[in-house]
Amino acid sequence: MKNTSNISKREFLRQCTLCAGGAALGMYNPSILSFNTELNKFSKEALFYSKTENGFLCEKCPHFCTLDDGDTGFCRSRVASNGKMYSIAYGNPCAVHIDPIEKKPFFHFLPSTNAFSIAAAGCNMRCLNCQNWQISQASPNESDNIELMPEEVVKACIKSGSESIAYTYSEPTTFFEYMLDTARLAHEQKIRNVIKSNGYINEKPLRLLCKVLDAANIDLKTYDDRIYRKISSGKLKPVLTALKVLRDEGVWLEITNLIIPSWTDNFDTIKKMCEWLCNNGMSETPLHFSRFTPLYKLSQLPPTPIVTLKKARKIAEDSGMKFVYIGNISGHDGENTYCPKCGKVLVERRIFTILGNYIIKGKCKYCGEKISGIWN
Numbered sequence: 413m414k415n416t417s418n419i420s421k422r423e424f425l426r427q428c429t430l431c432a433g434g435a436a437l438g439m440y441n442p443s444i445l446s447f448n449t450e451l452n453k454f455s456k457e458a459l460f461y462s463k464t465e466n467g468f469l470c471e472k473c474p475h476f477c478t479l480d481d482g483d484t485g486f487c488r489s490r491v492a493s494n495g496k497m498y499s500i501a502y503g504n505p506c507a508v509h510i511d512p513i514e515k516k517p518f519f520h521f522l523p524s525t526n527a528f529s530i531a532a533a534g535c536n537m538r539c540l541n542c543q544n545w546q547i548s549q550a551s552p553n554e555s556d557n558i559e560l561m562p563e564e565v566v567k568a569c570i571k572s573g574s575e576s577i578a579y580t581y582s583e584p585t586t587f588f589e590y591m592l593d594t595a596r597l598a599h600e601q602k603i604r605n606v607i608k609s610n611g612y613i614n615e616k617p618l619r620l621l622c623k624v625l626d627a628a629n630i631d632l633k634t635y636d637d638r639i640y641r642k643i644s645s646g647k648l649k650p651v652l653t654a655l656k657v658l659r660d661e662g663v664w665l666e667i668t669n670l671i672i673p674s675w676t677d678n679f680d681t682i683k684k685m686c687e688w689l690c691n692n693g694m695s696e697t698p699l700h701f702s703r704f705t706p707l708y709k710l711s712q713l714p715p716t717p718i719v720t721l722k723k724a725r726k727i728a729e730d731s732g733m734k735f736v737y738i739g740n741i742s743g744h745d746g747e748n749t750y751c752p753k754c755g756k757v758l759v760e761r762r763i764f765t766i767l768g769n770y771i772i773k774g775k776c777k778y779c780g781e782k783i784s785g786i787w788n
């Protein structure tokens with residue numbers, strides 16, 4: 413698909429909406445949006461692409477976009493120009509905040525610390541329920557950005573007293589090169605790196621990232637591939653592969669499953685998902701069932717009933733998952749960590765605040781059971 417003309421922001425956003433609508437109807441085509449692809453100082457030659465007889469093949473994510481000169485990938489952040497492929501999301505974040513690590517959420521990773529959190533615009537999915545669609549469903553050329561090169565991110569992180577840098581809000585694997593360079597510099601300064609991601613990345617780039625990645629919270633949207641495609645325009649299998657790669661590489665992993673009424677609330681599917689996790693060595697991986705609140709293209713749906721979330725947690729625990737949480741409900745005891753052996757409360761949480769922590773050197777204070785996680 414070739415169209416190198418510039419378009420207005422309004423028209424661009426309308427096209428995005430049409431594209432996402434197409435995905436919802438199962439008409440998804442991993443093809444190309446085109447707009448102003450001028451290179452500038454925020455452009456960096458991309459990793460993981462090759463030249464083929466059909467054009468430039470992006471090998472970073474399972475969409476495998478093929479771009480002609482002047483085209484932009486499905487993620488809106490990779491362009492083909494002047495005989496090369498570039499990332500246009502380098503040093504130009506559209507969001508920079510300091511968050512509690514619990515907000516990502518990470519419940520078994522450096523509790524009570526802050527994460528210096530950044531995002532550049534773009535995403536390689538089209539989730540109907542996206543919380544951050546204003547930045548995820550836009551290109552770095554369209555968002556309001558600040559200039560913050562990798563070394564400046566690390567300096568700002570140190571200055572803020574944060575113990576980690578979180579690549580989050582949009583889809584961090586779409587600003588892969590920026591994230592990788594920043595993460596390498598961060599490790600030199602003993603700062604940890606964490607991602608909140610959809611896990612829609614190919615094995616090779618993921619393994620490279622894992623060398624400097626300390627923790628990942630991956631959205632596993634459903635265990636039903638048909639629903640996966642409709643709700644996100646992604647596929648299930650590559651996400652499962654990414655989970656296994658993260659496990660193999662020793663990256664601390666937590667998983668979020670958003671339960672959306674009528675879309676991802678099928679209990680049989682939830683059971684199959686939990687069984688897969690247990691059968692693949694992830695029974696001690698924290699699983700966060702998250703409550704849906706109506707927004708974006710699913711604003712007509714009700715919030716997830718609390719009884720649904722409780723039942724999902726019961727199913728997960730019965731399947732063998734040891735640390736199952738309920739998120740997005742303030743003050744619910746589903747935010748606490750319980751010892752899988754003696755059943756006592758080990759970490760008491762209210763929203764993003766830790767009220768009590770009874771894990772001593774990675775073990776239950778009461779019975780000595782080892783509690784998986786990175787605790788200090």
Ligand SMILES: [Zn+2]
Nearest residue numbers: 751754776779
């Ligand atoms: Zn215990």
